[in-house]
Amino acid sequence: MRAQTVMTQWCTRAAACGQLRMSTNTNTPKHDDIDAIFKQKRFLRTQVRKTLKSIDPSLKSHQDNTVQDIVLGAPWFRSSRRLCAYISCAALREVDTSKILSQILQHNSTTDGKKLYVPRVEDKNSHMRMLHISRIDDLIANSMDILEPTPVDADGNAREDVMQANDPVDLFLLPGLAFDRSGRRLGRGGGYYDTFLKNYQDLAKTRNWKQPLLVALSYSEQILDEGVIPMTSSDLPVDALVSPEGVIPISTTALNSMDL
Numbered sequence: 001m002r003a004q005t006v007m008t009q010w011c012t013r014a015a016a017c018g019q020l021r022m023s024t025n026t027n028t029p030k031h032d033d034i035d036a037i038f039k040q041k042r043f044l045r046t047q048v049r050k051t052l053k054s055i056d057p058s059l060k061s062h063q064d065n066t067v068q069d070i071v072l073g074a075p076w077f078r079s080s081r082r083l084c085a086y087i088s089c090a091a092l093r094e095v096d097t098s099k100i101l102s103q104i105l106q107h108n109s110t111t112d113g114k115k116l117y118v119p120r121v122e123d124k125n126s127h128m129r130m131l132h133i134s135r136i137d138d139l140i141a142n143s144m145d146i147l148e149p150t151p152v153d154a155d156g157n158a159r160e161d162v163m164q165a166n167d168p169v170d171l172f173l174l175p176g177l178a179f180d181r182s183g184r185r186l187g188r189g190g191g192y193y194d195t196f197l198k199n200y201q202d203l204a205k206t207r208n209w210k211q212p213l214l215v216a217l218s219y220s221e222q223i224l225d226e227g228v229i230p231m232t233s234s235d236l237p238v239d240a241l242v243s244p245e246g247v248i249p250i251s252t253t254a255l256n257s258m259d260l
């Protein structure tokens, strides 16, 4: 049985027996409900991690290539000038970004002139920065074994922090554990991306910049039925998903700007 089928059946059963009380309404949940939502998220993360572990490695690698080729060929990627992308971690079974990143850093005809910012975790208090890198050698493994940039480059200069940059980022390539077709995203629970994206969106508003396009990369098995992913008011929806089946535009921005 396919992992997606197992997940769908599990979600249906869990919802039916009350393990997952989905917040399909947009009202902010009461304080009493918040703990339950975080508990539901933890439960769902465990299920998704199991599903990811069960995907056949050759199927996973095929999906990695397909998703990356879709991104590399997409007009919204090709026309982006400044982007933030995650450095995929094999142990976390995330969609691989190595091909996308190396193409950006090679400055070839597809990706010429793009400026790349990647995450650096500063503390456990949901604080993450996005720092500019120009070479893959700018990265070292952190305590979670994820590659990230050193704060200072080889010449001793502080790397540019995207929050201090003079020009706007047009595109974010986002990781996550699970997604749905209405833009819900389940992260790894650190609150790093939600906090960062909220701050970046506020900065873009202050500067009168166009908001960046938020695109999450997903294996097919990570796209869950609508209503299954619990949300709080701090969870930010994504504009679009890229899975091996193609691009799924979600927001009006995505529908208007992705040229699909």
Ligand SMILES: Nc1nc2c(c(=O)[nH]1)N(C=O)[C@@H](CNc1ccc(C(=O)N[C@@H](CCC(=O)O)C(=O)O)cc1)CN2
Pocket (backbone or CB within 6 Å): 049, 086, 087, 088, 089, 092, 094, 119, 120, 121, 128, 144, 146, 175, 176, 187, 188, 189, 190, 191, 192, 193
């Ligand atoms: N590649 C990548 N880089 C990233 C993130 C990410 O999700 N992926 N982050 C996104 O926030 C930030 C780091 N946050 C992280 C949060 C949790 C775990 C992690 O290892 N989680 C384990 C479970 C740990 C536990 O339960 O104690 C896991 O998910 O298996 C890693 C990174 C910034 N950089």
Ligand SMILES: Nc1ncnc2c1ncn2[C@@H]1O[C@H](COP(=O)(O)OP(=O)(O)OP(=O)(O)O)[C@@H](O)[C@H]1O
Pocket (backbone or CB within 6 Å): 034, 035, 038, 041, 125, 126, 185, 186, 187, 188, 189, 190, 191, 192, 193, 194, 195, 232, 235
């Ligand atoms: N019961 C709780 N009450 C209040 N805050 C909590 C609770 N459980 C977790 N948090 C915190 O809420 C924040 C957001 O958690 P959430 O589960 O929404 O993260 P996420 O969306 O998966 O992560 P990310 O934004 O990095 O993708 C984290 O800082 C987490 O420590």
